[in-house]
Amino acid sequence: MREKLGKMPLPIVERLSVYLLTLLDIKSEGRVSVSSLELAERNGFSSAQVRKDLSCFGTFGKKGTGYDIDLLIEKIRGILGLKRTWRLALIGLGNLGKALITHKGFTTRAFEFVAIFEKKPSLVGKQYKGIQIYNIENLDKIAKAKRIEIVVLTIPKEEVAGVYEKVIVAGIPAALNFTPVRLLSKGNTLVKNVNFFQNLETLTFYLSNF
């Protein structure tokens, strides 16, 4: 069993998230246990990979039977830090921002939006879907007061650099970046970039070259 969790390879962490989704799905079918083979086949992995991934965190399975679904769900939730609610802030209340705020998935999972930041003066001071809208200039203060842990960036290209600087100064632990500007983790802020166009472009690459 592996030690340093902070150095765990990203591919493994990403697959844990996939396993969790699959387990919840299988559980909803009323099942109570599952083999590494089934967990693998549902997701296009190999069974050895599933077992090896899980073995990094402990021995959760039972030879001859497989994995107890409820137990494995709880273990993975623990590993991924999903046993508590994470406090998010949306920065940029455009179309995408609104879509994310209203997305059911966040609330049914371990994520909660506790603040919105928006440049447009006419919106500051109001609420959207019950969440208070603040001026980005107050990010530092509000971040502390509201204990913001992750910011979700859905602002236009031009504003990214300035806003990211404020996020770093405020010492916010993490950012999920939906803007087309690639950001690098800096200071105490861990960044994850999400880029639709990159995804589309990998498709067009393979479509063009077959």
Added chain:
Amino acid sequence: MREKLGKMPLPIVERLSVYLLTLLDIKSEGRVSVSSLELAERNGFSSAQVRKDLSCFGTFGKKGTGYDIDLLIEKIRGILGLKRTWRLALIGLGNLGKALITHKGFTTRAFEFVAIFEKKPSLVGKQYKGIQIYNIENLDKIAKAKRIEIVVLTIPKEEVAGVYEKVIVAGIPAALNFTPVRLLSKGNTLVKNVNFFQNLETLTFYLSNF
């Protein structure tokens, strides 16, 4: 220089997309050439990696100087298949679907929405932002008529399995899947899954384990 483009490793293709974005950025600053080192440092890669990635497709640089920005942009656009417009269809006109349709990035890039499919009967036959809305039952017929190349899935969990089956039957070349149901490429359809929660969960994992 590498041969089989269809087998090109995904990480390389993804980085090409990043290089392209960076090049456009540098170009907009009025520059005409760039070194592998700068291209690397702007994105958190190593310069050797940039050079090796590009060397898979040809020799585009000039020793002592670096890469001509215009030339490299054109080369990468060619490699990624971005020298023409790709015909997209949105399936599921919810909040996220609407946000994507109105997203400027698609039109300023090589992507164009040519159809929308939506279950809600009251919307079928109408238009949204000038794009015709069709019944999903007609996917096969419309896909051929409109020469749809990539479908963007923004439908609820429950509908995914049924809709995906129709996409495969229609033989649509690719799907960009924003639903929380992970899909595997099947038939002639290449799938790319985009999962916000997986991204959030990798953040919470590392936040929890430091």
Added chain:
DNA sequence: AAGAGAATGTGAATGTTTTCACTAAAATAG
């Protein structure tokens, strides 16, 4: 209760990706 079958956990082998370190070419400075 014994044997067959199922399935995990894991060291070793294999495969893939990244980095190193150097050669060679172009640019620049003296």
Added chain:
DNA sequence: CTATTTTAGTGAAAACATTCACATTCTCTT
């Protein structure tokens, strides 16, 4: 014009990730 600096391209080495293959343990059938 020569020496120095910059930088691409690239085999070889290293690091990383995946798969193999098997010992082990549990379950189930008869």
